[in-house]
Amino acid sequence: MSDDIKILIVGLGLIGGSYAQGLSKKGYTVYAIDKNPNSIKYGVDNNIIKEFNGSNNDLIKESDLIILSLYPKDNVNWIKDNKQFFKENVVITDVSGIKVAIVDEIQQLLDNAEFVPSHPMAGREKSGVENADYNIFKDANFLITPTESNTKEAILLIKELAEALEFSNIEIISPSLHDEMIGYLSQLTHVIAISLMNSKDTEHMIRYTGDSFRDLTRIAKINENLWSELFILNKDILADNIDKFILEMSKFKEILVNEDINEMKKKMISSTERRKLFDKR
């Protein structure tokens, strides 16, 4: 990624702000657009972004790399509303947690611009640019999910973006594998945490709990606006994952009620072996 590239963050929230902060620290020129002028002011005052003297339209016209960090559907709408201002051959990426539902739609909207979808697998429980922290990327995966319409050069630029942000691992996979995986590893686990908290009145248990329960339910604290959109945009995969998981829980309950200790041990040996593969090497 050349030093004189002009980078535009659209949506200066937690993730957009953390991108801007990390890139500015590396010496890149980063501007931002946000519907909330206080977020822009905070970004400028804290050296997260540079101040731009001019209209948003002029800023878009000068930008070489645009990073969409709005909610998924808002990204699509922003492109519709602003593509007439795009610089020729601008490269655009996003930070969305779902891909199939938006990638084709965005790519079909563009002619002299290229959209390379990507997903930084990082976050915090807090939102807003005030909580921006580029250190959240240091132990995280960065997934690039290109399609046949993407060029090698643009994919390489997004890879360099991820390297500049110091993601620990960068992977290139298809949008459909991305959504299948996220539907299980991330979305199903969030539905589990939500349902676990909602399945029992737990207030009288607060003083007695251990760290396992805290770990497992940390993600039950969830941004309902973002996640309800993500879930619905990946509805079929997520619903299928919920079905398969419920079936597995039901089998376990039957084994328990029958006191079928051998089958129970088999389930535990299987989960132990599968989980070991996920240990960090």
Add this chain to the structure above:
Amino acid sequence: MSDDIKILIVGLGLIGGSYAQGLSKKGYTVYAIDKNPNSIKYGVDNNIIKEFNGSNNDLIKESDLIILSLYPKDNVNWIKDNKQFFKENVVITDVSGIKVAIVDEIQQLLDNAEFVPSHPMAGREKSGVENADYNIFKDANFLITPTESNTKEAILLIKELAEALEFSNIEIISPSLHDEMIGYLSQLTHVIAISLMNSKDTEHMIRYTGDSFRDLTRIAKINENLWSELFILNKDILADNIDKFILEMSKFKEILVNEDINEMKKKMISSTERRKLFDKR
């Protein structure tokens, strides 16, 4: 707890060994019995326990405080086999993760000895005295679950035991509240982690996962011999918790399939509020 008390650990594994290590560091006199002579040798060689020159029967006769750290049913059987050697007024405790199924049975076996049930809510993924580490207690809860047959003095002794081991929080609750709570906070969460790992072939996802999934499934690596016994000894409560959780997951799936975004947000707001109560203060 007076300095000249003689403490006997029955079952020198991970938890028994960690008790022994922590108590020896504080200057207490700790002995152990284990069916595996190598565990005793390791304990003596590493200053975790003192060497006893004599028979196990003689050792039991001299012990003022006995800590049972075998599996739950083995604890009951050990008492049956050895109670004729107990010193008059010996105090006995255990480390078992279930209570109702064993507490009455043990207390009814004893005449000139007192059993104060307790549960250190700590552990590691590894087992055996070689992995003993008394630091696992520093952030952990210690639950004492006495019955009407217990004396204030014996409960106080077990409280002092937990203080000597530097547990961060000591609570006194009934055996039935203990089992209700453990059936949800610990056992249900383990069944969830086991079922999540078993519900999908995940090998192709290993390189892409984030820390949330790792946190949530860490407990899917499980000792099948211990946990199958714990689950069956708390069967009715655990089966009821599984039912309620499956019902909640099914409701969420219906909301998702119907794209009922308002109901979905309500579920997320509710889980967020409930989970916030569990944040450490």
